[in-house]
Amino acid sequence: MSVLFTEKLKDYFQRNTSLLLVKEDGDLEIEGTIEDFSLSPVAPTAEGGRDSQYFSGLTRLTLRVNASYLNNQDDQFNYENKTFSFYKDFNQNTEELSSNEQEFVEEIFDQIILDIFNSSVANW
Template sequence: MAITAETISIAAFYNDAEGGPPDMAQTFTNKLQDYYQSNTNLTLVKEDGELQIEGVVTGYRLSPIAPTAANAELLGGNTSALTRLTITVQVTYVNTEDDQFNFENRSFSFYEDFDSNQNLTAIESQLLDRIFDQIILDIFNASVANW
């Protein structure tokens, strides 16, 4: 069956994650809306689109990876050469034309590693851009790639 949807509504995501920049959820929402507008013929509407996406940023986690023994004693314990920033987004997708494609509260997650000596504040927006790009691609593939 061919999908004949012409409209999509993408509700503003909200941030339920501890940490991260205060505008993270809004930035994600804007990038998601832009991606669907650039890569489909769907018209973005404020609400009640034939396709509907909504969600929440549920995770913003920094984790040390790639442990290194160098200077561990001087620094009072474990150190790592790399830190991993992981973002998780929970998404609900509704296709009003064919509910077999719907999903509810599905988690999408991706990460970027960076040198632990770098200042996170200085590189955070670039990390978020790359992470968001992959999560958005995953959401896109899960929702409309079957067209």
């Protein structure tokens, strides 16, 4: 999962800026870690009338990334250990996580990468 995130992040920055990827002494440095991958029930539903049993109508997959950004040319917008998170709600009765995890994770990563981009270089 971390390799997927790293590659998507590099690709997004290369497509949306004139920056080049270098191994050392770059103008910008971005580093981070995937801190959380969690599932939680949302949108409870009830079945059974007065003696209802509650079930999760939807399940929420949440990913949280902790990132640091360093601009070696202008430190005005640098940040350290900033948290970015996003989620995807899905119905486990119709969309099994095991069959859709890759798609869900990519969708969440796309939003987190956009948020990292916007908080770092979008103000140029």
